[in-house]
Amino acid sequence: MDDGLGLSLSLKCSKNHPAPPPPPQMAAGSNGSTRFPLNLLHSPPFSFVQRDVSTHQKLPFIISPPDLNLETRRYARGIDGNRLPSTLALTMERDDEALVSSPNSTVSSVSGKRVEREENEAERESSSHGSGDDDDDGGEASAARKKLRLSKDQAAVLEETFKEHNTLNPKQKLALAKQLDLRPRQVEVWFQNRRARTKLKQTEVDCEYLKRCCDTLTEENRRLQKEVNELRALKLSPQFYMNMNPPTTLTMCPQCERVAVSSSSSSSSSAATTSSTLGSTNLSKGLHGSMAANHQKQNNLFLPRASVIPQRPLDTHHLGGKIGW
DNA sequence: CTCCTGAACGGCTTTACTTCA
DNA sequence: GCTGAAGTAAAGCCGTTCAGG
Structure with a gap:
């Protein structure tokens, strides 16, 4: 297409792309969506436990003293302040925590790449039920990564969850992983890839829109240029002045x-x-x-x-x- | 066999928090 | 006690790899 502006928009839209509805907008500050209310962030480590007690939210996990600071921070970071009220989140997480049988009886396996990868190893050992396909990877699985296709049901649940919120706090991730018989890392990766897909799609839509705008403006520019030329031609002829109001x-x-x-x-x-x-x-x-x-x-x-x-x-x-x- | 999709990975950045001078 | 720099950890994004359909 000749846009006349030297713009080359390389679109990767499929030809029959049916102008997909705008994907769910990233929550305000997608990158910072897992922030915790400041008043809790600045609380001393024990205070959030006390706060939970005051809101009748018992936290059944036991945190060993050496891990307390770290775990508090992880916990605090894990709360998605943009999505769930703290009490609701805490309720959910408490239930999740009750569901998850952490090998160490702590929440040290809830987040972080390195931590989580180590955790996945442990989970693979502990959860022999796995997803059917990946229960045989034992020791040699680490050498060659084994890929599995998520089942339709698993994908559907993940999609539904993604519609509600496109990021997960660690507890939600754990709960979802438990529900789907997946490793938390898999859930995390799925959400990451899903966000990437959403962004790509949104970019394509934006690109299409900008392309249309460009076409419209090009046409308008062409028309105005023509008009200017006509008026200039008129100006040069004396009759123009005579007929002017x-x-x-x-x-x-x-x-x-x-x-x-x-x-x-x-x-x-x-x-x-x-x-x-x-x-x-x-x-x-x-x-x-x-x-x-x-x-x-x-x-x-x-x-x-x-x-x-x-x-x-x-x-x-x-x-x-x-x-x- | 190639191609495509998407699961998985490593590296990087950002942000929040802690420690210490 | 306050402050700012340095260090650390967690989480997300990005580009890439590669298994499997």
């Missing part, structure tokens, strides 16, 4: 600060011509159309400033009018 004053509307073309002798048709000439961009029409219509009712044609100013190259002041720039 006396241009009149431009006054500023005190309310909307738009320029009004008020002509005592100009007919409505000339005003309409001026309007179509000056206020020709779609954007201006869209933004100012209704208000301009209101002003027209008052026998004044108000035009958006943005529509008037660019017309200076037409040299209206050369036409002998009272318009002063």
Whole structure:
């Protein structure tokens, strides 16, 4: 396509791409979505336990003293403050925690790449039920990574969860992994890849939109260029001056600060011509159309400033009018 | 056999927190 | 006690690899 602007948008959209509905917008700050309320973040390690007690949220896991600081931080980071109220999250996590039988009776296996990979090893050992396919990987599995296809049911559940929130806190991840007979790392990877797919799709949609905008503007530019050429040609011919209606004053509307073309002798048709000439961009029409219509009712044609100013190259002041720039 | 999809990985960045001078 | 720098850990993103359909 010749856009005339030297833009080359390499689209990878499929030809029959049915203009997919905008994917769920990333939550505000997708990167920082797993933030914890500041008042809890700044609390001393024990305080969140006490807080939970005060909200009748018992936390059944036992944290050994050496891990307490670290675990508190992990826990705090794990809460998705943008998604769940803390109490709800805590409730869910408490239940999750009750479900998960951590080998060490701590929550040390809830997050972190390194931690999680180690944890996966442990989980593989502990969960012999696995997902059917990966229960035989024993020791040699680490040498050659074994890929498994998620079942339709598993994918459906993951999709449903992703619709609700596109990031998971560690507890949700654990619960989901438990529910689906997957390793937490698999759930995490799935969500990561899913976010990437969403982003890619959104990028394609944005790209398509921008391409359409570019086409529209190119066409508009072409049309305006043609118009300019025509007007320049007209300006050169003396008859142009003879047939001109006396241009009149431009006054500023005190309310909307738009320029009004008020002509005592100009007919409505000339005003309409001026309007179509000056206020020709779609954007201006869209933004100012209704208000301009209101002003027209008052026998004044108000035009958006943005529509008037660019017309200076037409040299209206050369036409002998009272318009002063 | 090639191609495509998506699971999995390693590296990097960002952010929050702790420690210490 | 306050403050800022340095260190650490966790989480997410990105680019890539590669198994399996």
